[in-house]
Amino acid sequence: MLDLLVIGAGLTGLTAAYTAAKSGLRVKVIAKGLGAMHWGAGTLDILGYLPGEEGAVKRPLAAISQLPDGHPYRLAGDVAGVLATFVALTEEIGLPFQREVGRRLTQINADSENLLLPSPVGAARPAFAAPVGQLGGDLSRPEPMLIVGFTGLRDFYPQLIAENLTRQGYPARAAFLPLAVVSGRRDNTAVSIARELDNPDQRQKLAQALRPLLKPGERVGLPAILGLDDHMQALADLQGLMGTAVFEIPTLPPSVPGMRLFRALEERLQRLGVRVEVGMEVTGANRGWRPETRDSQSPISNLQSPISIEWVETETSARPLKHRARAFLLATGGILGGGFESDVNGRVWEPIFNLPLTAPQKRSGWFRPAFLDPQGHPVFNGGVAVSPDFRPVDGAGRPLFANVWAAGGLLANFDPILERSLSGTAVVTGMAAAQAIVEHVKCEP
Amino acid sequence: MHTKSWHSVGPSLDACIKCNICTSYCPVTAVTDLFPGPKYVGPQAQRFRENGQPHSPDHSVDYCSGCRVCNEVCPTGVKIAELNARARAQIVAENGLPLRNRLLGRNETLGKLAQIAPRLANLSLHNPVSRVLAEKVMGIARHAPLPRFSESGTFGDWFQRTQHERLKSDKKAVYFHGCATMYYEPFVGKAAVAVLEHNGYEVIVPPQNCCGLPLLSNGEFDEAAKYHSNNVNKMRIYAQAGLDIVGTSTSCTLTLKEEAPELLDAFDEGSNQLKMATWDIFEWLRERYEAGELKTDFRRMEMVLPYHAPCQYRAHRVGKPALDILRLIPGVDVRESHARCCGIAGTYGYKAEKYQIGMDVGAELFDFVAEQGDVALTACDSETCRWQLEHGTDKPSRHPIEILAAAYGLYELNGRDVVHS
Secondary structure: OOEEEEEEEOHHHHHHHHHHHHHHOOEOOOOOOOHHHOOOOOOOOOOOOOOOOOOOOOOHHHHHHOOOOOOOHHHOOHHHHHHHHHHHHHHHHOOEEEOOOOOOOOOOOOOOOOOEOOOOOOOEEEEEEEEEHHHOOOOOOOOOEEEEEEEOOOOHHHHHHHHHHHHOOOOOOEEEEHHHHEEEEEEEOHHHHHHOOOOOOHHHHHHHHHHHHHOOEEEEEEEEEOOOOOOOOOOOHHHHHHHHEEEEEEOOOOOOOOOOOOOOHHHHHOOOOOEEEOOOOOEEEEEEOOOOOOOOOHHHHOOOOOOOOEEEEEOOOOOOOOEEEEEEEEEEOOOOOOOOOEEOOOOEEEOOOOOOEEEOHHHHHHOOOOOOOOOOHHHHHHOEEEOOOOOOOOOOEOOOOOOOEEEEOOOOOHHHHHHOHHHHHHHHHHHHHHHHHHHHHHHHO | OOOOOOOOOOOHHHOOOOOOHHHHHHHOOOOOHHHHHHHHHHHHHOOOOOOOOOOOOOOHHHHHHOOHHHHHOOOOOOOOHHHHHHHHHHHHHHHHHHHHHHHHOHHHHHHHHHHHHHHHHHHOOHHHHHHHHHHHHHOOOOOOOOOOOOOOOHHHHHHOOHHHHOOOOOOOOEEHHHHHHHHHOHHHHHHHHHHHOOOOOOOOOOOOOOOOOOHHHHOHHHHHHHHHHHHHHHHHHHOOOOOOOEEEOOOHHHHHHHHHHHEEEEEEEEHHHHHEEEEEHHHHHHHHHHOOOOOOOOOOOOOEEEEEHHHHHHHHOOOOOOHEEEEEOOOOEEEEEOOOOOOOOOOOHHEOOHHHHHHHHHHHHHHHHHOOOOOOEEEEHHHHHHHHHHHHHOOOEEEEHHHHHOOOOEEEOOOOOEEOO
8 A cells, every 4th residue: 555645746746755755655646637837937936025025035044934823834844954855856856956057055044045037027036046047047147138039939028028127227138039940840839949959959050040149248048948858968058059158037838947847856756666647636535525515614624533534536537546545645736726626706625625725715805906915815825724744724723634734835824926935835845744744654553 | 410518528628727738748749730739729729619610620630649648737627638539520520531531440340341351351451562552542551550350260259169168157257359359369358368267257258349439539420329339238238237347458448438428428327337337457457456356376477578558548547557467477577658659549640641740759659668678578558559569669569468367377478379278
C-alpha cells in the first residue's frame, strides 16, 4: 500500500511528493489535469507585497513577522530552511534557482532582499530567486535593455515592456525580429519556439539576427523561449554567441519556465519511483462517502474524534478506481487553481473531502469594489484552515481527519495574488506538510 | 446523421480558460502545421458548430489523432477529444466518406472475408505492387504497418477446437477478443485464456461483434451504433449474471465502456450493464492482485522490457495496470515509456496523408526504445500500437498478457504460442 497519496500536481504537490519520497515513503501523485505551474512565471516568489501597504516588500523573510498569525508562513516556522531545500532541489534537477548569475544560492536569511525582474507588461516584479535564465533581467543592474519580440508571436509585447520599464527609470528599447528567424511553423506559441531552440542551429540563426540590432553595452531581453528540454545549454550558447547577457521574460500562458520546472520535477520524481498520474479526478472518499452537502457547516465537523480516510476514488471510463494510502495530502489549489468549486450564488466548497472553507459564501462578499484594492479580495483570502502541522481543522481548531493534510493555494488566511506569494507558499507548505506526514507515517506501527 | 445530444460533452467547453496547456502537449501540433491544436479545433471551433450552423468551420479537425493527451492535461476538464470526434462525424455527414475510410472502419468484415483464404489475402495485400496501388488508389500509406491475417485459423477456431482441454470452474470470466485477436493475432487470446485459467477461471467466449471503434473514429456513427447494439444484445446476459467481461484490446474495452455510449448517446440499461461489467484485462488482473487473488508463481525472466502504455489507457483513466503487474515478475526490468503517442492512433497512421505525421509523432517513443540498449522485445497493450512500434523500432513487440503468460510458464514468447503440457 502507498504511504502517501498526493492529490494535485502543481508545485505544492510535486515538492511535497519529493520530500516524502526522499524520506523513504512510497508516494503517488494524482491530478485532474496539469496545474498552475504552466501559467506562472516559474520564479520563487516568497512575498512581494504586504496587504494594505504601498510598494514592494524589500526583505521578504523579515516581513513574515508582519503577517497575521494564521498565515501559512507563520505555521511553517523555519521558512528559510525549507526554501534552502527547494533551492538544492532545483540544482539537483538541473534548473538552478539563483539570485545572482553564476552564484549558488546558499544564504537565505532575514537580510536577503527581493530581486526586481521585468514582468510581461514591463512592471518591476518582485521575486526572491529565479531560474538563471531570468536573472539577466535584474533591474538593479545598470545596463540598458533591448527587448526583442517576434512579429506574429501573440503572447509577447516588447514595446509595452520597454516603454513601461523606461517610464520607471529602467532604460529599455524595443525591437522586432521576423518569426521566420526561429521558426518555420505557420502558427507559433512560446512552447513551439522553445522546441525550435532546442536545436543548436536555430540558436545560431537567432544570434545572427540579433547581433545587428544590439548596441554596445546593452543586454537582451527575449520572451521565455530559450529551449524546452535543453534550456541551460540554449541559454549558454546564446550568451556566448552574443557576448552579452541574454535573459527571458515570462510570456502569457503557457509558461515555458513553468513547463520546464514541471517536467524536471516530474522526471526527478519518476527516478524516485513516484508516479505522477494526470487525468484522474477524485470523485469520492472512504466508504463511498461523497460530499453531498454544499454547506460550509460540514457534517464531518460535528464528529467527536477525527476519522481516517481509507481511500479516495477517481472517475474512470466505467467504475470508480480506488486509491488506498496511509496518508493523503490535498494540494489541489485555491479558487483559481481549481481546488474549490463554486456556484452562481457565490457558494464555495472543497469537493473532495468537503472541508470547511473560510471563504465568503455569497457572491457579494467575494470582491471589494476596486480591482486593485491594496487589501486584496476576500475570496482569494479564503480557504482551508489548518493546524500547525497542516491538518485541516474544524471551527474549534481540531483536526477533522486523522490522516489528511492540506497545503498550497487552498490554504486559508493568505492572498497569494496580492502578496505575490503563490510559489513560495506552495514550496514552503508543501514541503513542511510532507515533513509532518513523514513523521506521522514513521511513528505509526 | 446520428442524432447527437451534447449533454455530456458540450457544456464542458464552457470550462475552457484558453490556457493552451493542451496545445503545448499535443503531439500532433508539435510536428505539423496541418493541425493547429486542440484548443482551436475543439472548444474554439465548437462555438461555430452548434445551433444548426450549416457547415463545419474547420476541416483540420480531421488531423486530430484522438490520442487524448489534451483531455488528460486539461486543468478544467474539457472533453476535447470527444468534441473532435463529434465534429468529424459532422463532416462525414456533410461530405460523405472516402472508400478508404470505409474499409479501415471495417475490421470485422475484412477479417471474415480474408479468412476464406488467408494466405491469398496476405499475399495480395502484402506485396509492394499492391501496397503502391493501395496508396495511389485509396490513400493507404504504402509503408504503414498493415497486420497479417492469421494463417493458422482464427482465435475462435482454436477456442472451439480445444474445448475439451478448457478449464471448467465455478469461477467464470467472459473474454472479449476483438477483431485483432480473432483474425490477426489469435495467440494474444490464447495467452489470455491461459492466464485466466491458471488463476482458476473458466473462460466464456460468447458470440460478439467488432466494438465499432474504427467506425467511430472515421465518423461513421450510424454503422457503429449497429455493432454496439449487437454487442449489448449478445453480452448483457453475462453482465446481468454478475460476470466480468475482460478484453485484451484496450481500445475495444474502452469502446464498450465509454466511447460507444458517449458518442452514440447509448445510455440505455443494456449499454450501461455492459459498460460496468467490462474491464481491460490488466485492470482486472490488478484488482485480483490487490484482493490477494492473483497467482504470483512466476518464473524468473531476465530481460529489459521497454513498456509503452497505449493512448487508450489514458482514456480509461485507470493508471498503468499492466506496468503494475509486469513489475511483479522477478528479473523483468520494465522501463516505462513516457512518450505521448506511438503515432498510429488506430487507423490514423495508415492514411497516406497522415503516415509521416504518425511516424514523426512516434519518434519520441522509437528514440526511447533505442535508448534502452539492445533489448529483445518491447511491450504494449494495443495491437495497432504494437505494429507501429515494430515498424518504428525493428524490434518485435508483445502484449503484456503474453509476457505474463510466459512468466507463468504457459507461453512461448518467440514462437507466440501456448506451451502444450
